[in-house]
Amino acid sequence: MENKDFEAIFENKLAKNEMVEPKDWMPDNYRKHLLRQISQHAHSEIIGMLPEGNWISRAPSLRSKLVLLAKVQDEGGHGLYLYTAAESLGTSRDEMLDALQTGRAKYSSIFNYPTLSWADIGAVGWLVDGAAIMNQVMLQRTSYGPYARAMVRICKEESFHQRQGYEVMTHMAFGTPEQKEMAQDALNRWWFPTLMMFGPPDSESPNSENAIKWRIKRETNDQLRQRFVNQTVEQVQYLGLTIPDKNLKWNESKKGYDFSEPDWAEFKNVIKGNGPCNKERLDARNKAHNEGRWVREAAAAYGKKQMEQYAAA
Amino acid sequence: MTTQEALFKYTLRLGDCSIILAQRLCEWTSKGPFLEEDLALTNIALDIFGRGKSLLEYAARIEGKGRTEDTLAFFRSDRQFTNYLICEQENGDYAKTMIRQAMVDCFDLLLYSELTKSKDETLAGIAAKSVKEITYHKRHSFSWTDRFGNGTEESRTRAQKALNELWRFTGEFFEVEEADEILIKEGVAVDVKSFQNKWETELHALFEKANLTLPETVFMQTGGRKGIHTEHLAYLLAEMQALPRMYPDAKW
Amino acid sequence: MSDSQGPLWEVFVQKKAGQPFVHCGNLHAYDKEMALQNARDLYTRRGEGMALWVVPTAAIVASSPEDQGSFFEPSNDKVFRHPTFYPMPDVIKHM
Numbered sequence: 001m002e003n004k005d006f007e008a009i010f011e012n013k014l015a016k017n018e019m020v021e022p023k024d025w026m027p028d029n030y031r032k033h034l035l036r037q038i039s040q041h042a043h044s045e046i047i048g049m050l051p052e053g054n055w056i057s058r059a060p061s062l063r064s065k066l067v068l069l070a071k072v073q074d075e076g077g078h079g080l081y082l083y084t085a086a087e088s089l090g091t092s093r094d095e096m097l098d099a100l101q102t103g104r105a106k107y108s109s110i111f112n113y114p115t116l117s118w119a120d121i122g123a124v125g126w127l128v129d130g131a132a133i134m135n136q137v138m139l140q141r142t143s144y145g146p147y148a149r150a151m152v153r154i155c156k157e158e159s160f161h162q163r164q165g166y167e168v169m170t171h172m173a174f175g176t177p178e179q180k181e182m183a184q185d186a187l188n189r190w191w192f193p194t195l196m197m198f199g200p201p202d203s204e205s206p207n208s209e210n211a212i213k214w215r216i217k218r219e220t221n222d223q224l225r226q227r228f229v230n231q232t233v234e235q236v237q238y239l240g241l242t243i244p245d246k247n248l249k250w251n252e253s254k255k256g257y258d259f260s261e262p263d264w265a266e267f268k269n270v271i272k273g274n275g276p277c278n279k280e281r282l283d284a285r286n287k288a289h290n291e292g293r294w295v296r297e298a299a300a301a302y303g304k305k306q307m308e309q310y311a312a313a
Numbered sequence: 314m315t316t317q318e319a320l321f322k323y324t325l326r327l328g329d330c331s332i333i334l335a336q337r338l339c340e341w342t343s344k345g346p347f348l349e350e351d352l353a354l355t356n357i358a359l360d361i362f363g364r365g366k367s368l369l370e371y372a373a374r375i376e377g378k379g380r381t382e383d384t385l386a387f388f389r390s391d392r393q394f395t396n397y398l399i400c401e402q403e404n405g406d407y408a409k410t411m412i413r414q415a416m417v418d419c420f421d422l423l424l425y426s427e428l429t430k431s432k433d434e435t436l437a438g439i440a441a442k443s444v445k446e447i448t449y450h451k452r453h454s455f456s457w458t459d460r461f462g463n464g465t466e467e468s469r470t471r472a473q474k475a476l477n478e479l480w481r482f483t484g485e486f487f488e489v490e491e492a493d494e495i496l497i498k499e500g501v502a503v504d505v506k507s508f509q510n511k512w513e514t515e516l517h518a519l520f521e522k523a524n525l526t527l528p529e530t531v532f533m534q535t536g537g538r539k540g541i542h543t544e545h546l547a548y549l550l551a552e553m554q555a556l557p558r559m560y561p562d563a564k565w
Numbered sequence: 566m567s568d569s570q571g572p573l574w575e576v577f578v579q580k581k582a583g584q585p586f587v588h589c590g591n592l593h594a595y596d597k598e599m600a601l602q603n604a605r606d607l608y609t610r611r612g613e614g615m616a617l618w619v620v621p622t623a624a625i626v627a628s629s630p631e632d633q634g635s636f637f638e639p640s641n642d643k644v645f646r647h648p649t650f651y652p653m654p655d656v657i658k659h660m
Contacts, residue, residue: 024630053343057336060556060565061383062366066359069339073355077607080348084591093570093593118556176563292346293568295407298464300571303595305463347570349592349603356606456598
């Protein structure tokens with residue numbers, strides 16, 4: 001068959017809402033786009049373990065420690081599902097980790113912000129996971145099979161994360177005056193970075209158009225961001241906290257809230273590597289990787305001997 | 314010492330051992346040698362925290378003075394913790410963490426298997442759940458010990474060093490104090506002496522398979538039961554207890 | 566020795582005894598025991614299964630998309646392989 005025929009089959013699949021599978025023919029740019037998006041997504045889960053992991057040893061009750069531990073572990077599992085989905089496109093995990101650890105690959109800029117108080121653990125679970133879930137729910141219907149299936153699994157597991165975060169926020173917001181102050185402070189610091197998670201405005205999003213065309217994404221950055229704001233306002237009100245945005249106002253004509261744009265200059269700056277914790281996150285990842293090298297080498301040597309014995313038997 | 318006091322002491326000690334060990338293990342979360350292993354060790358930490366929480370809940374109930382598992386965990390000083398010294402030792406490298414785990418898992422599996430027969434139904438219940446978990450933990454730590462011993466020269470050297478460092482903390486497993494004696498008579502506590510040989514035999518076999526040798530003459534350290542710890546515990550607690558101690562009125 | 570994440574494995578989970586083993590994902594592991602343990606820690610954290618298989622991905626032999634027509638379409642017209650192909654007298658209830 002000609003390339004043209006393959007392309008027709010591919011287009012036809014997308015048109016019929018069918019999934020593209022690893023061994024199917026796909027345009028190079030589609031493969032590249034997916035690989036970039038899935039590996040970024042995987043890296044985000046792995047780096048995302050760090051700001052929350054920062055509080056595991058200091059979780060203030062045994063219950064909250066168990067829950068946080070399980071949650072951070074889930075993030076690791078999600079990173080793993082995503083790495084294997086990306087591997088099905090022909091890039092090894094070694095290559096992806098190398099790209100992450102040398103700073104060539106990107107991950108969600110939100111994880112370059114510090115978790116400064118226990119309320120931040122609430123804010124991360126509630127806002128950051130809430131925003132992530134919005135994206136992930138959409139991605140369950142993405143056009144690439146392994147990615148979609150990983151997302152189905154992830155969404156199922158994520159469902160407790162946002163509630164966990166909100167529960168922490170509830171305890172803080174209805175707790176002592178000091179706790180409430182921590183809760184408001186966390187909301188102040190995480191609100192705009194969370195809005196940035198949906199990516200630049202549609203008018204400036206270079207990859208969005210193809211992503212929609214290929215059904216990798218099914219809604220635009222701005223659509224998702226709007227939906228997030230609409231559903232979060234009520235949750236903030238319940239907590240008796242204030243969203244740090246003077247322009248936040250219900251707009252009857254669009255049946256949604258008007259709100260201020262996040263500071264996109266800051267966004268670009270964090271992506272460029274100048275966020276408050278970019279260096280710490282990469283250093284932590286590299287340290288773990290380097291300190292684990294002898295373990296991996298030992299396991300590989302042991303595995304090799306085992307395979308040789310197995311082959312000889 | 315009344316039976317109730319003995320039971321409180323005994324349960325508290327089991328709980329302390331679990332909480333402190335799990336607190337150490339979860340320091341690895343997000344820093345493991347590779348992703349799959351990071352998740353595996355976190356699973357183990359979760360099991361052990363869960364067990365510790367149940368045991369401290371029960372201890373608080375036995376004591377009946379209005380304390381909870383959280384006040385026991387977060388508002389006692391190092392002198393009041395009675396965990397074995399081995400639990401609080403720093404993680405070191407992955408070999409040290411796994412060798413420590415192999416020693417503890419081997420002991421815990423024997424201990425909790427016996428404890429399932431306890432006349433105290435709550436302890437027996439916690440033990441029954443724990444035995445399944447520990448069986449898996451032991452399989453995990455034993456296979457890593459084997460991997461390190463039979464992996465590379467570096468991994469064997471590290472494992473041997475860990476064994477040399479940690480062996481001196483294993484004597485505490487088999488100490489018997491007044492509370493134990495009272496409860497052993499009642500059929501509530503486990504007589505650890507009854508399986509000391511078995512523990513030694515299993516570990517000797519593991520180390521032999523892994524080309525590791527036990528240090529020859531070792532003076533066994535002691536003190537955990539009396540709240541006399543190594544210097545590591547106070548630091549561990551300072552971190553673990555920071556928030557509740559800083560905001561004693563807060564509910565989390 | 567070169568550093569790597571180890572070979573890739575395929576994981577199959579059996580939900581309940583008697584049911585088929587269903588593919589649920591992949592993982593990296595350096596040996597068989599580790600593959601099995603990792604599969605347990607990764608894919609059965611929420612009580613998803615009662616039994617596990619792990620298979621090195623390298624051992625999988627797969628048909629390719631080009632084979633689709635020649636492999637699978639010929640079976641589409643063999644309607645006589647399906648029980649509904651055979652009309653039964655109304656009085657026969659169980660067959």
